[in-house]
Amino acid sequence: MLMLKKMFTRLRNDSKGIRKINKNTLAGLRYTKYYKRLPLNDKAVLLESQQGRSFNGNMYYLLRELITNPDYSEFDIYYVVNGQNAKNVKTHFYNKGYKNVTVVTIMSKHYYKLLASCKYLFTDTAFLSYFIKKEGQIYLNTWHGTPLKYLGKKSKSDSYAIGNVMKNFCFADYLLYPNKFTMEHIVEDYMLQNLSKAKIIFAGYPRNTAFLNTHTRDTVRKYYEMGNKQILAYLPTWRNNGSRYNSRIHYIYTAYYLLELDNLLTDKQIVYVNLHPIARDMIDYKMFRHIRKMPDDFETYEFLTATDCLITDYSSVMFDYALSNRKIILFTYDKEQYITDRGMYLDIDELPFPIVYNVCDLAKEINRPKEYDDEKFLKEFCCYDSLDVCKKICDTVIMGKSDLLETEEMQNNGKKNVIIYSGNLAKNGITTSLLNLGANLDMSERNYYITYTTSHIKRNLDNYKSVVDLFNYFPLMGKINLGPVKKLVYLLFLRRGFSASAIAKLLDTELRMEIRRMFGGAAFSHAIQFNGYEVRKILLFAKFDCDTTIFVHSDMREEIKTRNNQRKDVLKYAYGVYDNVAIVSSGIAHSVLSFNSNANVKVVENLIDYEKIEKKSLLPVTFDDNTVSTISLKKLNGILNGKSKVFVTVGRFSYEKGHKRLIDAFERVREKNGDVYLILIGGHGILYEEIKEYIIMKGYEDHVFLIRSMSNPYAVIKRCDYLVLSSFYEGFGLVLAEGDICGIPVISTDIDGPRGFLKEHGGHIVENSTQGIYRGMLDLLDGKVPVMNVDYKKYNADALSKFYKLF
Numbered sequence: 100m101l102m103l104k105k106m107f108t109r110l111r112n113d114s115k116g117i118r119k120i121n122k123n124t125l126a127g128l129r130y131t132k133y134y135k136r137l138p139l140n141d142k143a144v145l146l147e148s149q150q151g152r153s154f155n156g157n158m159y160y161l162l163r164e165l166i167t168n169p170d171y172s173e174f175d176i177y178y179v180v181n182g183q184n185a186k187n188v189k190t191h192f193y194n195k196g197y198k199n200v201t202v203v204t205i206m207s208k209h210y211y212k213l214l215a216s217c218k219y220l221f222t223d224t225a226f227l228s229y230f231i232k233k234e235g236q237i238y239l240n241t242w243h244g245t246p247l248k249y250l251g252k253k254s255k256s257d258s259y260a261i262g263n264v265m266k267n268f269c270f271a272d273y274l275l276y277p278n279k280f281t282m283e284h285i286v287e288d289y290m291l292q293n294l295s296k297a298k299i300i301f302a303g304y305p306r307n308t309a310f311l312n313t314h315t316r317d318t319v320r321k322y323y324e325m326g327n328k329q330i331l332a333y334l335p336t337w338r339n340n341g342s343r344y345n346s347r348i349h350y351i352y353t354a355y356y357l358l359e360l361d362n363l364l365t366d367k368q369i370v371y372v373n374l375h376p377i378a379r380d381m382i383d384y385k386m387f388r389h390i391r392k393m394p395d396d397f398e399t400y401e402f403l404t405a406t407d408c409l410i411t412d413y414s415s416v417m418f419d420y421a422l423s424n425r426k427i428i429l430f431t432y433d434k435e436q437y438i439t440d441r442g443m444y445l446d447i448d449e450l451p452f453p454i455v456y457n458v459c460d461l462a463k464e465i466n467r468p469k470e471y472d473d474e475k476f477l478k479e480f481c482c483y484d485s486l487d488v489c490k491k492i493c494d495t496v497i498m499g500k501s502d503l504l505e506t507e508e509m510q511n512n513g514k515k516n517v518i519i520y521s522g523n524l525a526k527n528g529i530t531t532s533l534l535n536l537g538a539n540l541d542m543s544e545r546n547y548y549i550t551y552t553t554s555h556i557k558r559n560l561d562n563y564k565s566v567v568d569l570f571n572y573f574p575l576m577g578k579i580n581l582g583p584v585k586k587l588v589y590l591l592f593l594r595r596g597f598s599a600s601a602i603a604k605l606l607d608t609e610l611r612m613e614i615r616r617m618f619g620g621a622a623f624s625h626a627i628q629f630n631g632y633e634v635r636k637i638l639l640f641a642k643f644d645c646d647t648t649i650f651v652h653s654d655m656r657e658e659i660k661t662r663n664n665q666r667k668d669v670l671k672y673a674y675g676v677y678d679n680v681a682i683v684s685s686g687i688a689h690s691v692l693s694f695n696s697n698a699n700v701k702v703v704e705n706l707i708d709y710e711k712i713e714k715k716s717l718l719p720v721t722f723d724d725n726t727v728s729t730i731s732l733k734k735l736n737g738i739l740n741g742k743s744k745v746f747v748t749v750g751r752f753s754y755e756k757g758h759k760r761l762i763d764a765f766e767r768v769r770e771k772n773g774d775v776y777l778i779l780i781g782g783h784g785i786l787y788e789e790i791k792e793y794i795i796m797k798g799y800e801d802h803v804f805l806i807r808s809m810s811n812p813y814a815v816i817k818r819c820d821y822l823v824l825s826s827f828y829e830g831f832g833l834v835l836a837e838g839d840i841c842g843i844p845v846i847s848t849d850i851d852g853p854r855g856f857l858k859e860h861g862g863h864i865v866e867n868s869t870q871g872i873y874r875g876m877l878d879l880l881d882g883k884v885p886v887m888n889v890d891y892k893k894y895n896a897d898a899l900s901k902f903y904k905l906f
Contacts, residue, residue, distance in 0.1 A: 126206055127229035131580040133215040139235050143175040143217040144497070149224050149243065151181035151205035154188045155399040157223045157241045160305035164489035166199050171493070176200045177213050187395060194396075219497055225267035228577030231616045232270040239496045240271040240297075241304065244415025245281045245480055248336075249442040251288030252567065256441070259563055260553045262574030262617070265289050268297065269619025273496055274509075275300045277307070277418070278480045282507075284444055290571045292510040293546050294621040301505040302492055303484030309400035310422040311486045319397055319405035329368045331465060332393065332406040333357075335430075336414040337375035338437075350374070350381045356432070356458055357382070357390050363462035364389035371406070373399060408465065413437060417452065418480045426469040427452040430461050451476050515624035516546045517906075518573065520640060522630030523555040524562040526782030526808065527751055528833050529630050529652050532683070532705040534562075537569030539706050539899055545624075545906070548573050550617075552636075561810075573621070579613045581606075593634065599672035603638060610642040625906055628677070634666060637673050648679040648905050650703070653830035654690045654851055661754050661827070667694065674698035679905050683831045686851035701905065704856075704898040705831050709891035712840045716817035723810050729791060730804040738776055739818035744880060745776045747819040749812050749834045750826065752784030752805075757825035757848070757872075759793055762803055764825070764872040769802065772880060777803045778819065780812045817841040821879040825872050829853055835862065840891065844884040846875040860887045 144165060148158040162178055165171045180188045182204050189202050203210050214226065218236055223243040232238055252258050268274060268289055274297045276282035282299060286292060309315055320330075338349045357372065364370065366389070373393040374382070384392045393402060400419070403409070408426040411417050417427050429452050431437070438447075448454065451473040455461045483505070485491075491503040524530050533549075540547060549572040556563050556574075566572070581589055585606060592602040603610070626643035628636060631650045640647060659665050674680050674695035681703040682688055688700050720739060722732050730738075738745060746765065750756040758779055765777045781787065787807055794803045809815070816822060822838030824847040832853035838845040839860075847853040848867040857864050863884045865875035878884050 126211070126227065127578060127580045128583060128586065129208060130211040130215060130229050131582055133212045134231060134233065134580070137212060137216040139218045139233065140175065140216050141218045142173055143177065143213070144171075144219040144221065145177045145179065145203075145213050145217040146221045147179035147205070147224075147226065148222070150227060151179045151184070154178065154180055154184060154191070155306075156243060157305045158221060159398050160308055160400075160489050161221055161241075161493065162200060163197075164305075164493050166197055168490060168493070171497070172199075174497075175217075177203050177217065179203050179205050179210065181205050191395065221496075222267075225264045228263045229580055229616070230267070230270075231580070231612060232620065237273075237496060238271045239273045239275065239492070240267060241275040242281070242285065245277060245418040246284055247413050247415060247417075247443055247445060247447070248437075249288070249444065250285065252290065252572075253288050253442060258567075259556050259560065260574060260576070261289060262553055262576040265291070265294075265573055266576075266617065266619035266621075269295045269621045271295070271297045273298050273300050275302055275304075275492065277302070277304045277483060280444075280480060286510065290548075290573070293512055293514065293516060294548075294573070295509050295619075297509055299507040299509060300492070300495065301483050301507070303481070303488045304419060305489045305492065306398075306400045307419050307422055307481070307484045308486055308488060309398070309404050310419070311484065312404070315401055316404040319402055322396070323394075323405070325369075325405060327367075329408070329465075330406045331368065331370045331408045331410060332403055333370050333372045333410040333430075334414055334416050335374065335412050354382050357387060359458040360462060361387045361390050363458065364465075368465070370410070371402070410461070410465075413441075413443070413447070417450075421473055421477055422481050422484055428461065428464050429454045430456075432456050512546070514544065514546050515906075516548065516622060517625045517627065518548050518550055518618070518623045518643075519570070519627045519629050520636050521549050521551050521566065522632060522636075524551065524559040524566060526559070526562065528705075528831075530559075530562050530566075531833060532652070533629060534565055534569065535706040535708040536902070537566065538708050538711070539895055540569075544903075547571065548623075550575055573618060575617050577616070579609065580616060581609055585609060595666065595668075599634075599638060599666070599669040603641065603672060603676075607642070610639055611644070613639060614643060627905075628673075632664065634669050637669055641673060641676050646679075646906070647677045648681050649673055649677045651680060651682045651687060651691055651830065652705075654687050654828040656690050656693060657755065657828035670694040681902075681905065684852045685855045686853075687830055690851065701901070703901045703905065704894070705833055706895050706898050706902075707833070707836050707840070707891055709836075709840045709895075712813050712837055715811050716813035716841045718811060718814050720814045720818065721811065722806075723808060725808050727787075727807040728805065729794075729800065730806070735778075735804070735806075735815075739815065743774045743776055744772070744821070745778060745819040746821050746823055746876065746879070747778045747780065747816055747838075748823050748825060749780045749816070749837070750824075752779075752781040752787040752790055752807070754786065755827050755829075756781075756784075757827050758786070758790050760869040761823060761825035761872055762790075762794060762797065762799065763869050764876060765803065766797060766799065767873050768876045768880070769799075771877070775802070775880075778806065778815065779804070780806045780809055780815065782808060813837065813841060816843065819843060821845070821876070821884075823872065823876060823879075824848065824853060826850060827867070831856065836889065836891070839887045839889055842886055844879055844886055846872075846879060846884060848872065857887075860889045861885075862887050 146158040146162050148154055148156050165176050178200050185204050220236055220238045223241045251261050268291055368389055370390045371393040409420045410428045410430050412431050420427055431454055451471045453464050455464050494500045495503050521533055547570050549566055549570040553574045553576050591597055623645050625646045626640050628640040628649040631652050655665050655670055671694045674691055675697050680691055680698045680700050682700055683705050685702050691698050691700055720736055769775055791805055794800055816838055822843055822845040824832050824835055828850050829852035832847055835845045835847055835853055846863045846865055847857055849864045850867055865871040
């Protein structure tokens with residue numbers, strides 16, 4: 100009866116959560132319903148520009164082709180906009196006479212239905228994270244410009260968060276590029292080789308046809324009665340630095356520059372300004388005499404045909420506007436800062452266009468004729484443009500014609516792909532072992548990709564950067580698509596209301612869909628849940644349609660007892676269904692088998708980057724900017740370089756590391772030998788403050804020191820005399836090897852993980868107690884513990900061989 104009451108309490112509490120979730124993530128829930136129920140409409144095309152924020156650009160020109168070409172008269176054409184733009188877009192289409200197109204508001208019920216049922220999907224960015232391409236849907240992604248600033252993995256601001264764009268590129272059947280330069284950088288920096296199966300199309304951007312249509316310029320100039328005035332357009336790029344406040348500051352500067360320029364223009368000159376949609380209303384144009392907001396009676400590129408000069412900075416519009424053969428001026432007042440913040444594929448100084456850095460020079464350049472030669476530029480970046488490109492694109496994608504445009508298959512090296520879930524890349528032994536693995540893998544054998552949950556990685560970007568220097572990667576974005584009932588059941592599972600085996604059976608289809616949603620249908624031959632934790636990811640990786648491996652880095656029975664960060668039902672299920680259960684030391688095999696006796700256990704030791712450890716151990720002892728310590732750097736170096744004996748231990752500040760009993764043992768050691776010190780180094784852990792207070796309570800703050808967050812602990816270890824592992828349990832105890840590599844004697848408590856390694860290499864094992872640690876520390880002081888001097892080159896070769904045998 101009590102169990103039933105608890106179940107109903109959980110159900111009531113989670114029902115409240117579901118109502119809240121429905122308001123915030125209704126998109127995924129509704130889309131899922133239509134995704135499962137609705138058949139494909141073979142005569143329907145959905146076009147979406149920048150997730151509805153704009154109706155301009157490539158999608159607009161493809162739309163115009165579809166609604167004016169009789170070949171597509173029987174098709175239903177839908178154009179996606181956001182709620183703010185809907186009325187204006189409908190008015191624009193009405194004024195243009197575009198009758199056979201339906202405007203759809205993004206995130207509406209109608210939109211979810213269409214995204215799930217239209218056979219043809221066109222976009223210039225990426226559909227939102229809940230999107231899953233259906234079997235039979237045909238997806239064209241045109242992107243939205245030749246890149247000048249870094250994208251993808253080279254981006255300096257959001258390289259860790261590119262997962263949704265990657266998965267969209269992987270879902271796409273066609274990727275359109277206006278030149279080889281764009282193709283090479285997008286394919287390379289979104290790591291599409293070997294993942295995407297899309298056909299590459301080389302074709303001029305649909306929007307560029309505006310510059311090739313000689314009648315458009317006359318039409319626009321006549322409409323706005325421009326006469327013989329010099330018409331200029333100013334289109335600065337969006338400063339997306341992650342801060343809306345900084346963006347507002349930038350547009351305050353923009354308004355100031357425009358005021359300066361306004362005073363230098365003549366009555367025969369007009370500058371039309373087009374800012375990013377987010378900033379479009381930040382400037383009041385009533386303060387200017389010669390500067391106006393770009394109107395929306397015409398599509399942006401249609402209006403640009405009427406101008407005599409383009410002023411921009413780092414925007415891709417320069418690559419398109421060059422087709423007009425009119426002058427381009429680059430107003431790059433913040434060039435050095437922008438390049439530092441964003442990075443660029445091209446040296447902007449080598450572009451043919453004049454560059455100015457202040458308003459006075461800008462005004463002078465406006466009054467000069469075009470005096471540069473851009474022929475080479477046009478040949479490299481505008482070589483595929485043609486007036487009939489929209490027809491050719493639609494006929495290729497919709498009609499299936501294969502000989503209209505230059506195409507190319509996506510690069511594929513023929514090697515198998517391996518996906519590895521890393522966890523949140525915290526400063527711990529699991530991240531270290533992943534880095535060591537990456538440093539030793541033969542990348543010529545397979546394509547290895549790291550994956551992680553994007554929202555969890557922000558706190559550990561330093562480790563992220565180290566990992567992605569070694570691996571390609573594929574970030575995970577968004578949440579699992581579930582209907583209301585199954586969402587509730589899933590939440591109950593997370594609250595331990597359902598067992599892992601039950602939920603895995605109930606949500607089998609949804610979990611497999613989730614893999615497709617996350618990775619865009621990319622194929623993998625092996626999926627590795629490397630961190631071995633996180634209920635959701637343990638469950639998910641078990642559902643990959645390929646060989647699977649889960650790693651075990653610790654004694655999970657003890658983890659459940661002491662930290663409660665695992666679940667018996669999840670491990671029982673996982674250890675039974677994963678093809679391999681890879682343990683990092685033979686000593687924890689019985690722990691794994693206690694959860695599931697049928698587990699296919701394989702010993703795969705952690706690799707050790709001994710050369711890096713040796714090299715870093717020789718560097719000076721330094722603190723990082725975020726290092727927290729109970730001892731100053733000067734005093735620490737004084738102790739390390741003195742004659743006193745120094746013990747050190749390294750491990751997160753948590754219960755299982757046995758820090759308090761180590762301090763107790765040290766207290767007894769110091770009673771016999773007062774000239775000793777103890778240093779505790781940790782990356783993170785909830786007990787730092789508690790251990791600090793414990794040291795103060797003992798009155799040992801002058802002899803026991805804490806150091807938290809230190810990127811190079813090896814320099815300290817090297818200068819210490821002894822290393823002690825005082826843990827209650829460990830998966831392996833990597834710090835023992837690190838101490839040995841640094842050339843100092845090490846001891847460990849007699850626990851499962853380290854036991855095998857120490858016995859094999861003649862290490863020193865002590866009783867798993869405070870008394871045992873005390874005696875071991877005395878043995879160290881008495882010179883009874885030699886350095887092991889393990890052959891780590893051979894050790895790594897053996898460990899790597901075992902890793903390869905997983906495949």
